[in-house]
Amino acid sequence: QKEVEQDPGPLSVPEGAIVSLNCTYSNSAFQYFMWYRQYSRKGPELLMYTYSSGNKEDGRFTAQVDKSSKYISLFIRDSQPSDSATYLCAMTRTGTASKLTFGTGTRLQVTL
């Protein structure tokens, strides 16, 4: 079993929809959680960063962490075609970025 599980998709939604992306994990020691967006043939871009449980909002993006369920989510409101990309969750147990553990990514397609 992988430490971090993420549905690969693809997930196809119409423009303007609310998108929910999720990851589950098995290692209860993880404390720092990140979401990255990766466009085709590009490097991952850090979108959201949260520590421990709770919510964090940044514009159209909201990240949620539920450590009791070992479940994290990224919500995208008013989705745009430019949001079409692969979304990777990542997590680590320490206060440094050493040895981030990534999900395999969910491919999102926002259609007009």
Added chain:
Amino acid sequence: EAGVTQSPTHLIKTRGQQATLRCSPISGHTSVYWYQQALGLGLQFLLWYDEGEERNRGNFPPRFSGRQFPNYSSELNVNALELEDSALYLCASSVYTEAFFGQGTRLTVV
């Protein structure tokens, strides 16, 4: 502010050759991480360098090695290339937990 830069963008090598990939971190960042992103496998941690020292390595054979220079730039060397080494190699730099990635070097082994 310049982000993480990697070179070359693309690299084609034949099996058995050596490949050298380069990374310049964001100014002020002392930690550099190397990851391999092979098709369908996600990002796999390769190496972590900080202050010129190798701090940690992932589950990769010794033919994957590297170093960090006094200016914090880094080099990844892959010896005795195998076909399955074909992947996107990503470098990231960080201060604390937030890691910022470069655009990657796409290595193709033929």
